[in-house]
Amino acid sequence: MNIKLTIRFTLICLTFGSIVYGQAKTANSSTALMGKxxxxxxxxxxxxxxxxxxxxxxxxxxxxxxxxxxxxxxxxxxxxxxxxxxxxxxxxxxxxxxxxxxxxxxxxxxxxxxxxxxxxxxxxxxxxxxxxxxxxxxxxxxxxxxxxxxxxxxxxxxxxxxxxxxxxxxxxxxxxxxxxxxxxxxxxxxxxxxxxxxxxxxxxxxxxxxxxxxxxxxxxxxxxxxxxxxxxxxxxxxxxxxxxxxxxxxxxxxxxxxxxxxxxxxxxxxxxxxxxxxxxxxxxxxxxxxxxxxxxxxxxxxxxxxxxxxxxxxxxxxxxxxxxxxxxxxxxxxxxxxFKSNSFNYRFVERGSGIGGSDANKEIRWFMNKHFRLGLLSNLETDGAAKVIDFTNYTLKAHEPVAMTRKWSLMGDINQKQTRLQDRPVPIDSLSEKARKLIETHYPGLTK
The missing domain is CATH 3.20.20.510 (Uncharacterised protein PF12979, DUF3863)
Structure with a gap:
């Protein structure tokens, strides 16, 4: 395999799951958490x-x-x-x-x-x-x-x-x-x-x-x-x-x-x-x-x-x-x-069960680390690319409510609930340059 193909293969693995990116050093350890x-x-x-x-x-x-x-x-x-x-x-x-x-x-x-x-x-x-x-x-x-x-x-x-x-x-x-x-x-x-x-x-x-x-x-x-x-x-x-x-x-x-x-x-x-x-x-x-x-x-x-x-x-x-x-x-x-600090790098992939709101024709992928969470939604019945349904940047300042209220959510640039005009799903390459750079530091090639 030549160098270009090797790099491309690595990027695909990091993006879609063949390699546990961010946890390679600990995935095979004999700690009480991993492997269980x-x-x-x-x-x-x-x-x-x-x-x-x-x-x-x-x-x-x-x-x-x-x-x-x-x-x-x-x-x-x-x-x-x-x-x-x-x-x-x-x-x-x-x-x-x-x-x-x-x-x-x-x-x-x-x-x-x-x-x-x-x-x-x-x-x-x-x-x-x-x-x-x-x-x-x-x-x-x-x-x-x-x-x-x-x-x-x-x-x-x-x-x-x-x-x-x-x-x-x-x-x-x-x-x-x-x-x-x-x-x-x-x-x-x-x-x-x-x-x-x-x-x-x-x-x-x-x-x-x-x-x-x-x-x-x-x-x-x-x-x-x-x-x-x-x-x-x-x-x-x-x-x-x-x-x-x-x-x-x-x-x-x-x-x-x-x-x-x-x-x-x-x-x-x-x-x-x-x-x-x-x-x-x-x-x-x-x-x-x-x-x-x-x-x-x-x-x-x-x-x-x-x-x-x-x-x-x-x-x-x-x-x-x-x-x-x-x-x-x-x-x-x-x-x-x-974990002595927030060094985690969680990822999840789900295809719907067809029960209730678990759409059988949808696939959702989540990427979660201390800097951001990113949700991507795909329609399995079309050839359309996955769209961003949530991007919450944790590096930004946050504030809890001062008064007693039911509203304690931390709403990012795009929130999965789609309750604001800005929450409309978008292609990942349409995110801001700053957001894409942050994502690339954890998942090289994901925003391409």
Whole structure:
């Protein structure tokens, strides 16, 4: 092979996946992270549907939906679906405080699961949306006081390795790491926009260290670095996730979550979509990134048979028998041990499942590193080149909201949700010269 052909072949491999660009030095290492598939499963136990603060609720009272029998059924489904697996239990403020017989027994049972299985027990502030309803100082106080309650509840000086938060501001994640000594937080819900009670699109879908400027922005260096591994809350179908809310009649949160799959399509089709999203990460994603991660979260109050949960876990265990189901905190710390900074270079490729917003005639490719995220969308039925549906430049300054609001997204030059005039998909060679140069530093030949 002559020199010109060798260079051309290398560029093609870097662009389309034959070489794990940016991770070649670590892909074959014997670290605890690389070469493995990880699954994390979180369960939320609350009293009210949305406990926005200690003394204010938005939604329905769910006491009747939280019973010891239901808790036992959930844990049994996990144990039978994935023998030896661990999970994470996140209690709301009221669930830690409620003195009724059911909640006293639920807390006792979960402590028992920690001792029997190694499950993690932690706190969820504000029922996913703490910063939309509380100042950062109050969120810090809620975290501090709740952790003290959990330590007392579990005993033996127990401290969780992580917290579950839905969304959590950079200031609160910095407090968590520096004051509470907890370095893992489920602190962003990737691609969420115009759905539920808070927006937070703009982040990286796999773990990263957040910037002090914005929880969706990866830290660029020591000056803005927060030593808290920021995790996504639910693995989503990337094609569904490019939409805003329920645009075109589809649910943008569809992926492994039960509401959008099992609740919408039933067991067979729902499970098919859950496995499709799992495969995005455990097949091609694993090949490209050197490791795979899928995460899911169920509220205990959801009206679904936990046999469905068992079936999904069993299917994963059968198809990818090397998968490790560990606590969220353990996974985050495993990632933290491997990555001392935001040196990651994630890539994902998906062809649609044909279910819901996962268009069967589309292919989406994502490129994510500390400097930017780039989304390319192709129509498989035409010869048209892939178009840019998202370019978010993380090297630019970012700011979180000063006041309490639902609007916490980090919107780039082009955002996948297409809610602004500037978000119209464009050919990659029509991006600014500055943007193309930045992309070329990571993926030579991609903008040609």
């Amino acid at each position: 598939r990880f699954l994390t499963f979180n369960a939320v136990i609350r009293v009210n549907q949305i406990e926005v603060s200690r003394d204010r609720n938005v939604g329905e009272d769910e006491r009747a939906l939280h019973t010891p029998a239901r808790l036992v059924a959930m844990r049994k489904a996990v144990a039978e679906g994935f023998p030896g697996g661990k999970m994470t239990w996140a209690f709301s403020w009221l669930a830690l405080q409620d003195t009724s017989a059911n909640y006293r027994e639920i807390r006792k049972l979960v402590v028992g699961y920690h001792k029997k299985y190694g499950d993690e027990i932690t706190f969820i502030p504000g029922a996913y949306f703490a910063n939309a309803y509380n100042p950062t100082e109050q969120v810090d106080k809620d975290i501090h006081d709740a952790l003290k309650i959990i330590t007392k509840m579990v005993g033996n000086g127990y401290r969780p390795k992580s917290i579950v938060a839905g969304f959590l501001s950079a200031k609160n994640q910095q407090y968590l790491a520096e004051k509470e000594g907890i370095h893992v937080c489920q602190g962003n819900i990737w691609s969420q926009f115009s759905i539920d009670n808070q927006d937070g699109d703009g982040a990286v879908s796999y773990p990263f260290y957040p910037s002090k400027e914005h929880f969706c922005k990866p830290a660029q260096g020591k000056a803005d670095f927060i030593d808290c591994v920021n995790l996504d809350g639910w693995s989503v179908d990337y094609l569904a996730g490019r939409r805003a809310g329920f645009a075109e009649g589809f649910n943008s949160r569809m992926g492994v979550g039960p509401i959008e799959t099992l609740g919408k399509y039933g067991h067979d089709v729902g499970l098919k979509e859950m496995m499709h999203t799992t495969a995005i990460n455990f097949d091609k994603g694993f090949e490209l990134n050197g490791f795979g991660w899928v995460t899911n979260c169920w509220e205990l109050s959801l009206p679904y048979d936990f046999a469905y949960l068992k079936d999904w876990l069993s299917a994963i265990k059968q198809r990818w028998p090397d998968t490790r189901l560990i606590t969220q905190g353990e996974f985050g710390l495993t990632w933290r041990k491997h």
